[in-house]
Amino acid sequence: MTKKKLIAGNWKMNGSLAANDALVRAIAKGLGDAACQVAVCVPAPYLAQVQMLRAGCALELGAQDVSQHAEGAYTGEVSAAMLREFGVRFAIVGHSERRQYHGESDALVADKAKAALACGITPIVCVGETLAEREAGRTEEVVKRQLAAVIHANGHCISEIVVAYEPVWAIGTGRTATPDQAQQVHAVLRAQLKAATPHADRVHILYGGSMNAANAASLLACADIDGGLVGGASLKAADFLQIIAAAR
Ligand code: PEP
Numbered sequence: 001m002t003k004k005k006l007i008a009g010n011w012k013m014n015g016s017l018a019a020n021d022a023l024v025r026a027i028a029k030g031l032g033d034a035a036c037q038v039a040v041c042v043p044a045p046y047l048a049q050v051q052m053l054r055a056g057c058a059l060e061l062g063a064q065d066v067s068q069h070a071e072g073a074y075t076g077e078v079s080a081a082m083l084r085e086f087g088v089r090f091a092i093v094g095h096s097e098r099r100q101y102h103g104e105s106d107a108l109v110a111d112k113a114k115a116a117l118a119c120g121i122t123p124i125v126c127v128g129e130t131l132a133e134r135e136a137g138r139t140e141e142v143v144k145r146q147l148a149a150v151i152h153a154n155g156h157c158i159s160e161i162v163v164a165y166e167p168v169w170a171i172g173t174g175r176t177a178t179p180d181q182a183q184q185v186h187a188v189l190r191a192q193l194k195a196a197t198p199h200a201d202r203v204h205i206l207y208g209g210s211m212n213a214a215n216a217a218s219l220l221a222c223a224d225i226d227g228g229l230v231g232g233a234s235l236k237a238a239d240f241l242q243i244i245a246a247a248r
Pocket of ligand 1: 010012166170171172173174208209210211229230231232233
C-alpha cells in the first residue's frame with residue numbers, strides 16, 4: 001500500500017492571534033478531505049490557539065523545535081511532554097536556521113529527535129547542504145552524516161521519524177532544487193534508511209526549499225519525495241492549499 005503524502009507548513013517566527021485565526025480557518029475550509037496528511041508547525045506561544053482552531057478538521061499540529069531534556073532547569077526550553085499536552089503530533093528538529101543561528105550539532109539534533117519520539121511526537125529531521133558544500137561536491141557526505149547521527153541515537157525507532165531534505169541554498173531564496181536534484185538526494189537518504197531498518201519505505205522523506213504552488217506537482221511526482229516542508233508558501237492559505245492539492 002502506498003503511503004499518503006505529508007505536507008507540513010513551517011510558519012517560522014511569523015503570525016499573530018488575528019493572522020493565525022484567518023489563516024487556519026481558511027486552510028480548514030479549503031482542506032475538505034485532502035488526499036494527503038497536512039500539518040502546520042507554529043510558534044510555541046500559538047500552539048494552544050491553533051489546537052483550538054483545528055478542532056474537527058484533519059489539520060495536524062506541529063512545533064518548530066523541542067528540547068532534548070525531559071524537564072528541569074533549562075530556561076526557555078519547551079519539552080516534548082509539554083508539546084504533547086497541546087496535541088502536538090510533529091516537531092521539526094535540526095532546521096538549518098537552528099543549526100546556523102543556534103549552533104545545533106548533529107548530536108544535539110539526534111537527541112532532540114529521541115526526546116520527541118519518547119513522548120509520541122514524530123520528529124521532522126531536517127538535513128541539507130549549504131551552497132558551498134554542494135559546489136564542493138559534498139552534498140551526499142553532508143546529508144548522510146546528518147542522518148547517521150539520528151539513526152545512531154534512535155536505533156530501531158528510526159522508521160518512526162520523518163526526514164526533510166532541505167538544501168540550505170533553497171530555503172527562503174526562491175531557488176528550488178530541480179526534481180532531479182531533489183530525487184537524487186532523496187534516493188541516497190532512502191538507501192541509508194534501508195540499511196538501518198526493514199521499514200524504510202514507511203518513512204516520509206519530505207522536500208523543503210522554496211516549494212510553491214507552481215513547482216510542487218513536479219517535485220511531488222518523484223519516486224522518493226513523500227511530501228513537502230513548506231515555509232513561505234504556507235503563510236498564504238491559497239498557496240498552501242494548492243500545494244496540498246498537488247500532493248495526491
Ligand atoms: C523551511 O523553512 O523549512 C522552508 C522550506 O522555507 P521556504 O519554503 O520558505 O524555502
